[in-house]
Amino acid sequence: MSKFSTLTFERQVPAPVEVLWQAWTAPAARAIWAAPTPSVTVEFLEADTRPGGREISLCKVKDQPDIRCECGWLELEPARRSVNYELVSSEGVTQSSALVTADLERAEEGSRIVVTVQLSATAEGIAAGYRQGFDAGLGNLDGVARRTMILQRRIKAPGRLVWDAWMNPETLPKWWGPDGYSCRTSRIELRTGGEWVFDMIGPDGTVFPNHHLYHEVRPQDRIRYSLLWGENGPKHADAWASFDEVDGATQVTLGMVFSTEAEFQTAKGFGAEALGLQTLGKLARFIGAE
Structure with missing residues (x-):
């Protein structure tokens, strides 16, 4: 039985919203911040950042099965909003599906991103894993945006x-x-x-x-x-x-x-x-x- 939850993440970044947008969406930048921890390696197999395009990546951890993530871009409003679906699977079995909405806006000192994840998972613990992963990922995104031109x-x-x-x-x-x-x-x-x-x-x-x-x-x-x-x-x-x-x-x-x-x-x-x-x-x- 699927378990449903809604997760919200927020981060203020001391970089212009146009820079944050590029760090959030550009495949080259995403490849830098996507891995939540140093023990995880993310390999991008496909990346097409436009409405109707998709991104496929493999999360690799030593001695564990690869995690496949498929991200399909549904809506992209530059420097304002992105909407994508996300399917996560391992060894051919789907573990979760999600609708991910990111809203970006200018802030007093830089910009702000709010990410809402509407998650459907098939097992216990996936929501907690999503929360941990997105918290770490947005921390990495912050670090990348700070040094992006x-x-x-x-x-x-x-x-x-x-x-x-x-x-x-x-x-x-x-x-x-x-x-x-x-x-x-x-x-x-x-x-x-x-x-x-x-x-x-x-x-x-x-x-x-x-x-x-x-x-x-x-x-x-x-x-x-x-x-x-x-x-x-x-x-x-x-x-x-x-x-x-x-x-x-x-x-x-x-x-x-x-x-x-x-x-x-x-x-x-x-x-x-x-x-x-x-x-x-x-x-x-x-x-x-x-």
Whole structure:
């Protein structure tokens, strides 16, 4: 017999609501905060964040059967509201189903998220597990949102043109970087599992070694990659770029989750947001769609 319950979770986060929304919905960010504890590994098999899309993940704990979670997005109102169903199963047996509603709003110091879970479970203890998991997950979400930087620009060009300029090894180095910066490439292979090893050279000749590792490339949809300080150097951010066509234009979102909040604050302090927006401006100019 199924047991029904309604669970409510609330969290105030010292980050703009637009950043919290990206941390809540972007697959690259969700992959960072989804595991409730360090003993749990979450493997994402599928992620399509749009109404009608779904996300499938496996929660893995040593010496225990994998837990399969299917999330289907029903409603997405950017920076306001998401609604999804969630089915949890193990070894082919459904353990619970839920309707999850997240409401986001601006708060005095950042933003607030309220998550309501309408849960139907087949066994004792699942509601308690949900409560523990969501409490931990929202704590992780808070930590991710605190060190996430979101840059957006609407480019007046079809998504195909924007994607081709970004994912072409001949053109990407020509526009990447802030105004006055250039790129010197050592290796570049723009595909899932590929990499870009390059130096970014500042207006005064200062050389900044970079290494991008590409973990996911979904044509004309999104890219997920890591940013390293130089070839095989320490990682300083997990990043993604997404491309959404809106009324004949392309909304480009560039997100970065820095490895620590201190690195985020350092980047913010030297003007990384303005420099990143300059980079997207150079992309727009490169394709003649400023």
